[in-house]
Amino acid sequence: MARALRRWIIEQSLASNVGHIGSALGIVEIMTALWAGVMKDPGTGEPGRDRFVLGKGHAALALYGALRFRGLLDADAFHTYCGDGSALGVHPEHALPGVDVSTGSLGQALSIGCGLALGLRKKGVGARIYALLSDAELNEGQVWEAAMFAAHHRLSNLTVVVDLNGLQALGRTRDVVALPSPAAIWKAFGWDARDVDGHDVEALVGALAPPEVPDRPRALVARTVLGKGVPFMEDRLEWHYRNLTPELAREALRHLDPEP
Amino acid sequence: MRTALIDSLMEVAAEDERVFLLTADLGWGVVERFAERYPDRFLNVGVAEANMAGVATGLAMTGYVPFIYSIASFASMRCYEQIRNGPVLHGLPVRVVGVGGGYAYGHAGPTHFALEDLVIARAQPAMTVLVPADPPQVRTLVRATMGLPGPAYIRVGKGGNPSLPSLHGRFAFGRPEVVREGRDALILACGSVVHEALIAADRLEKEGRSSTAVAVLAHLTFAPTAALIDLLARYACVVTLEEGYTAGGLGSLAAEAIAQGGLRCRLRTCGVTRAFGPVSGSEAYMRAAAGLDAASVARTTEALVAGRA
Numbered sequence: 252m253a254r255a256l257r258r259w260i261i262e263q264s265l266a267s268n269v270g271h272i273g274s275a276l277g278i279v280e281i282m283t284a285l286w287a288g289v290m291k292d293p294g295t296g297e298p299g300r301d302r303f304v305l306g307k308g309h310a311a312l313a314l315y316g317a318l319r320f321r322g323l324l325d326a327d328a329f330h331t332y333c334g335d336g337s338a339l340g341v342h343p344e345h346a347l348p349g350v351d352v353s354t355g356s357l358g359q360a361l362s363i364g365c366g367l368a369l370g371l372r373k374k375g376v377g378a379r380i381y382a383l384l385s386d387a388e389l390n391e392g393q394v395w396e397a398a399m400f401a402a403h404h405r406l407s408n409l410t411v412v413v414d415l416n417g418l419q420a421l422g423r424t425r426d427v428v429a430l431p432s433p434a435a436i437w438k439a440f441g442w443d444a445r446d447v448d449g450h451d452v453e454a455l456v457g458a459l460a461p462p463e464v465p466d467r468p469r470a471l472v473a474r475t476v477l478g479k480g481v482p483f484m485e486d487r488l489e490w491h492y493r494n495l496t497p498e499l500a501r502e503a504l505r506h507l508d509p510e511p
Numbered sequence: 512m513r514t515a516l517i518d519s520l521m522e523v524a525a526e527d528e529r530v531f532l533l534t535a536d537l538g539w540g541v542v543e544r545f546a547e548r549y550p551d552r553f554l555n556v557g558v559a560e561a562n563m564a565g566v567a568t569g570l571a572m573t574g575y576v577p578f579i580y581s582i583a584s585f586a587s588m589r590c591y592e593q594i595r596n597g598p599v600l601h602g603l604p605v606r607v608v609g610v611g612g613g614y615a616y617g618h619a620g621p622t623h624f625a626l627e628d629l630v631i632a633r634a635q636p637a638m639t640v641l642v643p644a645d646p647p648q649v650r651t652l653v654r655a656t657m658g659l660p661g662p663a664y665i666r667v668g669k670g671g672n673p674s675l676p677s678l679h680g681r682f683a684f685g686r687p688e689v690v691r692e693g694r695d696a697l698i699l700a701c702g703s704v705v706h707e708a709l710i711a712a713d714r715l716e717k718e719g720r721s722s723t724a725v726a727v728l729a730h731l732t733f734a735p736t737a738a739l740i741d742l743l744a745r746y747a748c749v750v751t752l753e754e755g756y757t758a759g760g761l762g763s764l765a766a767e768a769i770a771q772g773g774l775r776c777r778l779r780t781c782g783v784t785r786a787f788g789p790v791s792g793s794e795a796y797m798r799a800a801a802g803l804d805a806a807s808v809a810r811t812t813e814a815l816v817a818g819r820a
Contacts, residue, residue, distance in 0.1 A: 345600075345601055352572075353601065354596075359565055359592075359596055361565070362564070362565020362593070363568045364566065364567035364569060365569060366568055369569070369570060370569060370573025371573050373551065378696075392561075393559075393593070396561060397565065400562055400566065406529045
């Protein structure tokens with residue numbers, strides 16, 4: 252799935268002439284571990300399905316790729332990305348089947364995840380909620396309101412994955428608002444937190460398996476590289492926003508494994 | 512009115528298991544009864560309105576009808592974007608309850624005034640904006656909201672709001688309720704300040720200065736309804752009265768109705784027209800100082816009828 256996603260992200264970003272490529276490439280393994288690994292019936296209409304909330308909504312192209320890979324979105328629909336009247340915008344819209352929560356405004360996803368986790372638990376539904384947040388999103392105070400809430404209410408059916416790529420729109424996160432030792436901070440808030448390699452699918456799946464700590468929400472701080480897989484994009488700030496040219500897309504695809 | 516709100520919630524909660532009450536650590540002496548009766552459907556989220564709006568969104572996605580409770584200034588503004596991107600965008604039945612609209616927290620100072628809550632709520636076409644005038648209308652209205660699939664903002668008074676005998680708790684979406692008949696002018700009002708409109712109309716009648724009707728509009732629609740246009744069409748003079756900023760609120764809605772209906776009636780809007788208005792004081796003092804009390808409304812109405820304004 253990761254190989255397919257990377258190619259699709261490059262091809263579709265060029266076709267639609269839209270940026271946020273580096274953000275989408277950087278979460279490919281996390282999406283694979285979730286959507287082809289641990290999540291139960293993701294993106295379906297099953298009441299007991301696990302729910303996914305993309306806090307970093309600007310990486311929605313990776314989510315559309317996951318829906319396509321799972322057969323929940325056909326290739327033609329995928330190709331409408333950012334077209335006029337398409338349900339596939341830069342940020343995900345719940346009007347698109349398979350997307351439970353519309354996101355795009357940073358900081359708001361985890362609170363909705365808390366409400367989903369609490370409501371499903373109260374109704375005796377054994378589904379799990381996965382929220383993928385960006386490291387810059389942790390600048391938003393609402394994330395910490397939700398972090399306190401989830402720990403207090405022992406929402407053990409809630410998992411946060413932080414995409415720790417160290418870059419935000421205008422610079423390195425450590426230079427903008429530094430947050431040293433994010434895993435220790437989530438722990439201090441009462442979460443079961445650990446670091447994980449965000450590009451190692453096996454390690455991610457292991458860390459995402461249902462928690463052994465039964466009364467705590469879980470946070471995985473996934474160390475990632477923006478633009479992973481394309482050397483000229485990796486860890487380069489400009490690939491947060493930049494668009495591809497046909498030449499650059501060809502070069503990017505040369506670095507990627509062929510589609511399986 | 513907030514006590515009537517909790518009473519109403521307890522009534523509907525008894526019949527409807529979807530009802531869920533969340534507060535951002537406010538409602539001391541008011542919300543406890545609900546919490547004791549329905550502990551599984553009550554949550555104090557702490558002083559965190561933004562998170563409360565998000566949690567309510569998630570709960571609504573799982574089938575609940577969450578009422579989120581705070582002082583009107585906080586309920587409407589602190590989490591406005593979360594409400595817009597949550598219940599409004601997703602079309603979910605979250606009820607935002609703003610307690611103590613206008614100058615009900617007048618002593619608390621400007622941070623606690625809610626003067627723009629109705630205006631910003633009305634800016635969302637998918638939001639049902641409700642401003643009950645008295646405790647019995649709160650009950651009818653809360654019950655009526657249970658059939659709404661989308662979100663609503665409900666502004667209620669704090670306490671000590673008198674019941675209006677001629678209203679009898681009547682409420683229907685989009686429909687003004689006439690609570691006093693009159694020939695020369697109509698005062699169209701919303702919220703607890705309707706009380707002042709009735710006193711003003713009685714005074715004008717008693718002193719033989721004008722025969723003034725009063726109507727309550729508890730649902731501030733995004734666009735004027737036919738029922739509102741029909742009502743305004745019956746009067747040559749209309750005065751609106753609201754405890755909040757006039758731009759975008761009830762006064763604006765009446766102006767839109769007059770313009771869209773091609774009506775000939777003349778309009779004056781009584782509401783707050785300068786930033787925050789008076790500094791602080793009781794609701795009665797604040798209303799008088801801002802020109803929203805019965806005496807001010809009577810003066811405005813009389814001048815309009817006499818062609819002096």
